[in-house]
Amino acid sequence: MTITAAADGSALGNPGPAGWAWYVNDDCWRAGGWPHGTNNQGELMAVLDLFRATAHIPQEDLRILCDSQYVINSVTKWMPGWKRKGWRKADGKPVLNVDILKDIDRELVGRKYTFEWVKGHAGHDLNEAADERARAVAVAYQQGVAARSGPGFPGAAAAAEEPEARQTVAVRQASSFSEPNGVDELDLFGGLDSEGPGSAGEDSAGEDSAGAGSNGSGPFSEPDLFSELGTDVFAATRGRGPSAEETVEALERELLRPDVRSDIGRTGVLLHPDFVEIGSAGRIWTRDAMMMSLEESPAGPVDLDVLGADRIGSDTILLTYRSYSRSGTALRSSLWVLDGGQWRLRFHQSTPEA
Template sequence: MTEKIIAAADGSALGNPGPAGWAWYIDETRWAAGGWAHGTNNMGELKAVLDLFEATAHLPETHLHIICDSKYTIDSISRWLPGWKKKGWKKADGKQVQNLDLMQALDAAIEGRSYSFEWVKGHTGHPLNEAADRRANEAAQAYRDGVEPLTGPGWGKGESSQEFPDDSAADTPDPETLAPTEQVADDAVEEARSCELQTLNPSIYGSEKLLGSLLHPELAWVVPTGQVTDRDTVLHYRLRACASSGPVEEVLATELGTEATLLVTRVPTDKGLLIRSSTWVLTGGSWKLRYRQDTRA
């Protein structure tokens, strides 16, 4: 038998960048959260994992299984980090690794640790992922509102671990056995995906300011009737434009270059299922929705 901790880690940024939060969650007696007045979703995702490793550093022999909905975070730690380190913390395109301080702290925190990651799609009802997401979002909202966030009990008073058979724990990926090529544009896809999810979050689209921070000044949004609407119209009718009636399914996510990403999703609404195509572009250091078309399925 080998000891194993199962935890979820998540991050949230309102506006991305904007007020940001992070959280990890094991159970009601063991969880932690925090954040910043200004940060990105990726910062929150990485910090949640880092704090989890640091909170369990007193259990170096225990396997840490982390549930995460960020492929960027999982790939950064499990695949790309060793190569970045060898190249002086440079990516394949020669640019400096983003969030370098967090990456270097993670490099130190995972040394000698036994760990594995499990990717889950966000906002699909996974209990641990939902618990971490809710706490990260609440921390981000606290920073937005200028109040102290709930930071949680940390490791708390729970049992040190759970026991599982040896074969239930996945091995930490060996970087030498993985494909050597790094997908440079994965940063762009992940950031756009995070922003897309924010446009579906009532706490975001309920605020004209927060939703507006995600919309390009020259936004063109084609509604199911074929009419082309602009940014001001979308903000005026934002509750109608952004509300969904159930989980959203991603159909396609692909880069259109390092500063543009196309996302295609299926969005259930009160008036039926929509096929939604969204083009996100990097403008002034932030990802903005430049074009969207909704078509009835």
């Protein structure tokens, strides 16, 4: 069987409130977005989520209808060369949106797929349906209201609940209903302070002209995050140096620093791709929404007292602690997982103390 789906993205202002969506039919589609992003990021994220949503049926052919030549060329033509060059373009500049592209590259392994270009806004039923849903999410972020995330792909949520499966679908479905504004409820890393803010060739402007700089410091770049720690924080995974528990505590302390919270490249490395937070007001935050909001409002310094660092599995540690900031104290839980040799934050929850 061949699965035919349209994937599309939308950004109001480009960059601005952004959304993405893929669509098979009215009973099979998904959408999400960010408070601040670009159209190309939305287009790429729609493709990535489609691959993830169908990962439980890798034997099926996937036919992806896309109105973005940038996305099609990135995946089918340019990516092999970018990888050989260390994810740099022919002119030596870093590839934009590299984190999403790397994730797509991983999802392609073992999959059977084809891309087909369709003209946007030309009455193509599937493309119009995907565009409508992507734009609805962007508008929802612009207006500060909840957006519909869709039913997802049949069977995907059940597969995600299996122990060895990627646990992305159920989390992201819930996360799509998070409200984008209201930084006073951004709990992660001491964000309770209420002073918040408010188609082309490889080397052409077909890549995002805003939202990520050519120096690789954009929202999905991966700099040398831990160089300032003065030690190899991942040495524990190789049997020497600090323990895994000490490593996780050091990384949590890194995330308490305003300069780290405001650096979207750093938070992009520390936060797991499937990161989610449940804030004290019940709001659910996705990784991308969290990264953007922390960049805009990193809040003041925060200190912590560790209450416990407990091994839940060989590659999972639950860190509990009390945080101190000018907004008060809070009890916090952070779930860290070992992902590709790196400890990354998968889940966070905070409860302010009276």
